[in-house]
Amino acid sequence: MDAELFAILAAWSVATLRSATPLIFATLGETLTQRVGVINLGIEGEMLMGACVGFAVGVATNNPWLGLMAGAFAGALLSLVYAFLVLVTHANQIGSGLAVWMIALGTTSYFGRALVGQQVTPLPNLGSDWMDDIPFLGVLFDQMTMAVPLAIAAVLFAAWWLANTRPGMQWRAVGESAVVAAENGIRPRLVRLHAIVVGGLLAGFGGAILSVDYTQTWAQEMTKGRGLIAVGLVIVARWKPILVLPICLVFGLAEVATLRVQSAGFAVSPHLLAAVPYLVVLLILIVSHIMPRRDTGMPADLKSVFA
Amino acid sequence: MSRSAFTTGLVTALAFAVLILVFFALLGKPPFVMVSNLVIYAVGDTYSISQTFAKTTPILLCALAAAVPGRLGLISVGAEGQLYAGAIAGTGAVLLAPALPAVLLVPFMLASAALGGAAYGCVPGLLRARLQINETITTLVLNYVSVLLVNALVFGPWKDPESQGWPATAFFPQEAILPSLPGTRIHLGLLLAIVFAIGLHAFFTRGPSSQKIRILAGNRKVGEMFGLNFGFWVVAMMSLGGAIAGIAGIAEVSAIQGRLQPNISLGYGLTGFLVAWLSRHQPLVIVPVAFLVGGLVAASDALQLFAKVPASSAVILQGLLFATALAVPGLMKQMRLGFGR
């Protein structure tokens, strides 16, 4: 009986982790971008671009790893457009993000039509024969790819990087005040460029994981607002990389729960169920704003953008 | 319009024209032929003009829906979701009382749609007013919800049993169809949109509340010092914007589709947001800009049919237009400063 319970638990855990993984990368990228005082809604477009290019390269080369890397590269490339608008022309950040999103939306549905219905080689599972007998972990690893541990490692690394390196410290400083950072001999525009590109890299990678690893298909507009959700979750995570992990897992759990309810044959409209994750995001956004707190953790330079 | 605004507009238009040419050249199509095709398919004959106006209507309404909260300094990107909410509420009214005569049914349907859209816009407004939750994020997330809600209804309880596999409600009775110019797709919605634009212009420039909104948009703290309630105006403007987008939704359903089905909007909400931004939230500027962008959307539909260029090129072009409009003022300012040095 215990074994059965373990198996169910493991199945849910692994499904939640896998569903949350693309979002973890995107949210982590957006957290880092916002830590330097820049809010990038274009992350939705960067994710989409990463999903599209990653899938295309994965299909073409038969190598999922190359696909993931190409996706990350595409996301970073698109983030340069955003960086140009915001850092060079000093355009409004929200507007620039939406413009980048529109460009990606159009481009991916233009070029992505050829990808519909294609097959991609998936990432190998982590499980191996000797593990199968271990309760819980056996099932867990059997259905998990390298993407999940990578996401966890990325979060831990980013948290540690921000706290314990000179560049990390400079990123935090620029987010607090670009003016004061400049007075201290830091070049805020360069720092922001770095963070925007890293954000794009992570978002593109997350998008590629979505298409290459998680759904293993390409569909038009397949990110379905995950990038926008990431922007909201950054607030819930209070701009702390380490909190990105549990909060994205809540979203993942919501998504898995709706899928399970559906496959269990309950007479609920699948479309209504599909709306649940969005409502869950709104709900945790509301809860996090109701909770009393002295310090929001918001980088001070964001306040002007983010009234 | 001031001289510098005029120059900025001119340079933006020129830069965008160059980008369009580069874009088609990159796609391997003859750029000048494609651009002239765009113009022909947008306004070349009565059919094209009818198509352009059909696209202009929802874009214009969604742009007004974004401009209303924009006047208060809010960035609401929720017109898409509010459009779907309006479509649901309006369709609900028609399903509820299909036997009413047109004089009653059309107003009832429009009012319900406006209410539905307003309610859907009110939610992010309340969240902003009470909890300081950023309205841009909530409106964007809510967009996905009402689209799914429409799907749930037309695949489920509202599905017309006679439509076989097709997810849609039954066709609206003739009394619930918005009147249109004979032989065209230009319908009452366009007239309503223009009336709204004029009304909003008066409201925001001459109305008794116009200065209150300007004060709050310019400096919220000063407004509160003199007794203005920011929260009230946030909810009011978000709801008003939602109501206008709701009308856009039911107009599409009633006049264009004839019944509620998925995908009633082809991203009109986001396009409308772009138009509102380009027009700096000025209702009377929005009207011609919506027409131009509507022409672009209609023409790229035609391009897909006749030149095998996917219609998504319109989305890319809109994105490029947005990026150009964002980049040009800043670049011009820097150049001016550069020369002055």
Add this chain to the structure above:
Amino acid sequence: MSGPVVEFKAATKRFGATVAVDTATLDIRSGEVLAVLGENGAGKSTLMKMLYGIHPPSEGHILIDGKPSAVQGPADAMRNGIGMVFQHFSQFPALSVRDNLLLAWPKTPFWTGRRNAGIAPALATLAELAPHIDPDVRVADLSVGEQQLVELSKVLNISARIVIFDEPTSVLTPAEAHNLHGFIRRLADDGMAVILITHKLADVTACADRIAVMRRGAIVDVSASGEKPISSIVSLMMGKEIKRTLTAPKPIKQRVEQLFLNNVCAKAPGMELRNISLRIAKGEVLGIAGVAGNGQSLLADVIAGLHPITSGDVVLEGQSIARRDVRQTLATPLGYIPEQPRENAVVEDMTLLRNLNLRALAAGSRVDDEALDLLSRFNVNPPEPGRLAGSLSGGNLQKLVSARELGTPRSGVLACYPTMGLDLAAIEMVYQELFAQAEAGAAVIWISEDLDDLMLAAHRIAILREGEVVAVKDNDGTLSRDEIGALMTGLRIDEVAA
């Protein structure tokens, strides 16, 4: 004696059409304190920001050690041994003291983990200068004086040989300022070149070797300290002889209490007001003194009905004017001059005329053209009613707000730092209008950081410390600066003097 370390050669700085610094020629020598004296907006800070690389000169040049300066930005300046203590410290309040020190330190290693021995030297100076400051505390949690010590350690950390202080005493209590003067003296005695930007004569007399006087962007005089009498230095600074003719408002004959604060409590992030009770009579000017950041702005927002109270009441002429709930707003009947007018008191993209009429506009009524006279009465420059408020300088915005709030008779007035950023003539004018309100029967609350002005003109002085009114003193001529200073800091008088 060796040559000067820094020479300004006809250096000019333009911002658009305005000339902030006009062909300035000046030399700076090691081992001396050079005071750069001038009024607000005279160009003192801009002159030194040219040297520090924030605003490179538009024309002319700067020599360092006889060679043309290659300083392109603050980072270069630090590398060249130039350090600057900014007026509003160049610190990150949300970050720890440790991070703040490391950020400004040129030798910060890549890994800044706690166990890395390479970061120890960055903390050493602070440990020497102020051993009581815990480097893991956030800068926001330090007092202003402590923040200045952190700022100083940053400058010493870059082994600066040229140190610029920008208005360092404006945020300090008298005792802290005294300590700082001694510290500045020691730096110069150790061989550094010290530049002290200030508008306070007390700073000059306390520690300067030479005095450069600036007026309207130009250096009008350089002389050794003591060479010229103070009065002639003042007239050089002002351009014309203006005597401080601050006439105190008339004493109150009979107390008719008009404005009441009854046990007011309020909360804001990082600040809490506790049980504040004050009674201000008709015709009375009540001054509020305190070190910046002890609850002044929250108190002002509470009295003006902007920030909700948690308990208590604010009553003007029998009517409650406190805000109790964020959902409800009320138009304050007080004439209210908030601090920082650009952020808190005007709508920048509206015209001057509309800004003068904000009360009427917010109530939905029409603009009153008679308000135009106010522009000339309050010397708002330029007096063009159709101009956008955002295009005005800070000082003129302050005058614009004073015109709106003091231009018509009121039963209560609340003025927060009403003379911030004004020149002497304008300060006189604003004080006259403020006190005229009192003489016409208003109850006036006047929050100021200038103890001298308060002691010259207020009927009573309340001292605010950590969100509480710790004392209300009658200003009957027997008050001493040290006594008020002690109340402001919470130290005993003998501790202050030490």
